[in-house]
Amino acid sequence: MPITDQEIQKLKETACSLRKDIIDITGWAGGAHIGGAMSMVEILAILYYKYLNIDSSRPNWEDRDRVILSKGHGGVGYAAFLASKGYFDKELLKEFNHFKSPFGMHLDGNKVPGVDVSTGSLGHGLPIAVGLSLGARLQKKNWKTYCILGDGECNEGSIWEAAMAASHFKLTNMITFVDRNKLMIDGPTEEVMGLEPFSDKWKAFGWIVKEAQGHDFKSLSEAIEFAQNETKAPVVIIANTIKGKGIDFMENQVKWHYGGLNSDLIEKAKQSVDRM
16 A cells, blocks of 8 residues: 555654664664664664564464564674564564674574574675565465665575575565665775666566665555566665765764764764654
8 A cells, every 4th residue: 555644754763763672772882783784764663563463462473474684793683673563572683793692783583573584794794585475376375575776785696596596486576675774884885896787687587676765655665566466577676875874974984884882973873863
């Protein structure tokens, strides 16, 4: 169902609140991959608060939609959303990435309710999504698999092997996002290992490409609605985003791929989020 203005306003409020949660968790942990967590907030918000067919009281419900955060280092953002949906007590996140905490920097599906797939080694998420989607088809299930990739991750050959397979098997029961913030751990993607012409690459592998403004809920909604109704080929949504979005001193700064926050920076970051 197309998104309404009322839903957009509510999602904006949710995104603001979750950004502040991510800031807090980064502070509690002593450091996290905060830049890439901030760039995918709107993607996670629209999925978890509008489109996903899930039930946090039944994290292993067989007919739930599956989510794979292939860019698993963004777990600090993923954990914030799962807590907000009631999969576990938010207070537990004060121990994020601490000794003996169930919350590692990359979330473990065997330890964290709501995590369908453990990720961390980049390039693994899309191949797993292909397997899940094939499994759903063979079992005649209607649930969908949503996979979120980082753009730097698309340097991995396994991504493109999976892309070929998804196209070959016409897996229209999976929707893939690329968090296209154009920065990776070593610098700009186009300097480290150029991806452009990025859309053309996916098209050449047999995918339908929808580009979206990754911080605009209407744009994301239109892309998701299109992908959910596509029956001919898999769809990839290339979401153009800003690393560190919402925190002015982090935006488009590669040094904030990973970083820590003291009390002064936490306050400064939250004030920036309030000004969005």
